[in-house]
Amino acid sequence: MTRVNRLRKVVIVGGGTAGWMTAAALGRFLTRDGQTEVTLVESEAIGTVGVGESTIPQINIFNRMLGLDENDFVRKTKATFKLAIEFVDWKAIGHSYHHPFGPYGVDMEAVSFHAYWLKLHGMGLEPDLGAYSLNAVAAQQGRFMRPNGQANSPLGAIAYAFQFDAGLYARYLRDYAEARGIVRQEGKIATVQQDGLTGFVTSVTLESGAVVEGDLFIDCSGFRGLLIEQTLQTGYEDWSNWLLNDRAVAVPCTLGGSNAPVTRATARPAGWQWRIPLQHRLGNGYAYSSAHISEDEATAYLLAHLDGEPLAPPNQIRFTAGRRKKSWNRNVVAIGLSAGFMEPLESQSIHLIQVGIARLLAMFPDRNFHQPDIDRYNRVMAFEYEKIRDFIILHFKATQRNDTPYWDYLREMPIPDYLADKIALFQSHGRIFRENEELFNDTSWFAVMVGQGLLPGGYDPMVEVMGDEELVRRMADIKAVIARSAEVMPDHFDFIRANCDAM
Numbered sequence: 001m002t003r004v005n006r007l008r009k010v011v012i013v014g015g016g017t018a019g020w021m022t023a024a025a026l027g028r029f030l031t032r033d034g035q036t037e038v039t040l041v042e043s044e045a046i047g048t049v050g051v052g053e054s055t056i057p058q059i060n061i062f063n064r065m066l067g068l069d070e071n072d073f074v075r076k077t078k079a080t081f082k083l084a085i086e087f088v089d090w091k092a093i094g095h096s097y098h099h100p101f102g103p104y105g106v107d108m109e110a111v112s113f114h115a116y117w118l119k120l121h122g123m124g125l126e127p128d129l130g131a132y133s134l135n136a137v138a139a140q141q142g143r144f145m146r147p148n149g150q151a152n153s154p155l156g157a158i159a160y161a162f163q164f165d166a167g168l169y170a171r172y173l174r175d176y177a178e179a180r181g182i183v184r185q186e187g188k189i190a191t192v193q194q195d196g197l198t199g200f201v202t203s204v205t206l207e208s209g210a211v212v213e214g215d216l217f218i219d220c221s222g223f224r225g226l227l228i229e230q231t232l233q234t235g236y237e238d239w240s241n242w243l244l245n246d247r248a249v250a251v252p253c254t255l256g257g258s259n260a261p262v263t264r265a266t267a268r269p270a271g272w273q274w275r276i277p278l279q280h281r282l283g284n285g286y287a288y289s290s291a292h293i294s295e296d297e298a299t300a301y302l303l304a305h306l307d308g309e310p311l312a313p314p315n316q317i318r319f320t321a322g323r324r325k326k327s328w329n330r331n332v333v334a335i336g337l338s339a340g341f342m343e344p345l346e347s348q349s350i351h352l353i354q355v356g357i358a359r360l361l362a363m364f365p366d367r368n369f370h371q372p373d374i375d376r377y378n379r380v381m382a383f384e385y386e387k388i389r390d391f392i393i394l395h396f397k398a399t400q401r402n403d404t405p406y407w408d409y410l411r412e413m414p415i416p417d418y419l420a421d422k423i424a425l426f427q428s429h430g431r432i433f434r435e436n437e438e439l440f441n442d443t444s445w446f447a448v449m450v451g452q453g454l455l456p457g458g459y460d461p462m463v464e465v466m467g468d469e470e471l472v473r474r475m476a477d478i479k480a481v482i483a484r485s486a487e488v489m490p491d492h493f494d495f496i497r498a499n500c501d502a503m
């Protein structure tokens, strides 16, 4: 067995959410014996993208991995809790639904709850799907509490995520990482040096003349992809034929309207608008297609559709949906926006950072950089991105809107085969299969398919094992339990005040 040729120096380029999440994870696991130095280079003059505030429940895995105190985290990042995403005007103007974290009802007799619901729907009873989800009901009523651990109660397993201030989150993780030996180097990288033979990056030189050498470079430099693209020219797979939006305008505003634990995504004439409640303000933005609306029009539209007063000038952001052809090229691993980007309709980007970090730790290199590990990392990351992409495309494709050319295009566009198969399977007997470890599970697909009005022609024959009368009775019982459980939950902001010593 050859001896491990351990990395001596790791350099993280960029101090946005991706950079500091990576630094925190390396601080937790890599630097404790002092044998590997980790330096993070960031430029205050360049700054960060300044958005990215809404997450999915998997963030709890990351926080637990770091050993964070949740109340401290909520306090310092001005975070709120999140039980669902509310989709308004996506199927049709005036219609809305929730994509809840956590399940609908319960499976019965080894048959999925979804199948029973579809039968009930087929019986013409028009059941409101959201009424069977504690998360959806609580989100609608503006309530929140952490799971109470009670077995056999929906209150025992409430799935939740957070909405937080991206700048405060980076600052919070920076404190964590610096306390664990990560060295922060302020300054703008002017040039990048490579080995003449292998093309490996050997160092970066700052405008100040300081040189930072490394064995492994983690490119968290944002959309510009300073190392992965500008230096290594890895290439980008462009998905803008399916994901039309290529710009966003973001603006924070004062609190106003609902404080429910939910991120709202409202479909607009040429894109969609997000609304993210934090403790101290709302995060808002309009992701739009520049082929269908101008920057000025989109900005004016957003400013006219805020629930509070703007707190900063609008932040204009440009992007191309897609992913880097390889996330890991030579000794450079791209994590965050440098690795790819899809509009944050399902709040998935921070999760992709987390996955990038977890996979990197699982395949952490030594100085020999074993190519099969790198290839596997790239395959796994490509799978993650593509499956999420298809789930996001579903929201645009499965619409009945025909009020603008933007929606006409999306309704009629050809879609990737994987998504087409998934829709076809659902439309026959309402079946959904989660493949391998794709992020979004059956509940997520069911929520969005039903929410967008895609209903199947039939249902799972296994459901027939239960008679109609029993089915109606048991479904009514489930709904009643959900309603009673929601009543126990306090108001979302009251919960934060009472439990997190915040606000």
Ligand code: FAD
Pocket (backbone or CB within 6 Å): 013, 014, 015, 016, 017, 018, 019, 041, 042, 043, 044, 046, 047, 048, 049, 050, 051, 052, 053, 054, 055, 166, 187, 188, 189, 190, 220, 221, 222, 223, 224, 226, 248, 250, 285, 287, 317, 319, 335, 336, 337, 338, 344, 347, 348, 349, 350, 351, 353
């Ligand atoms: P950035 O924040 O752009 O950081 C790049 C860093 O690199 C900065 O520190 C910069 O100074 C540094 N840098 C760059 N060049 C140099 C140089 N030459 N020298 C030195 N330093 C340099 N994600 C979610 O999960 N949920 C959301 O709700 C969500 N909403 C979003 C909305 C929009 C409109 C957009 C565009 C993204 C959204 N995201 C969301 C994605 C999320 O914002 C990003 O995944 C996250 O912020 C990570 O960004 P980053 O760290 O990769 O890049």
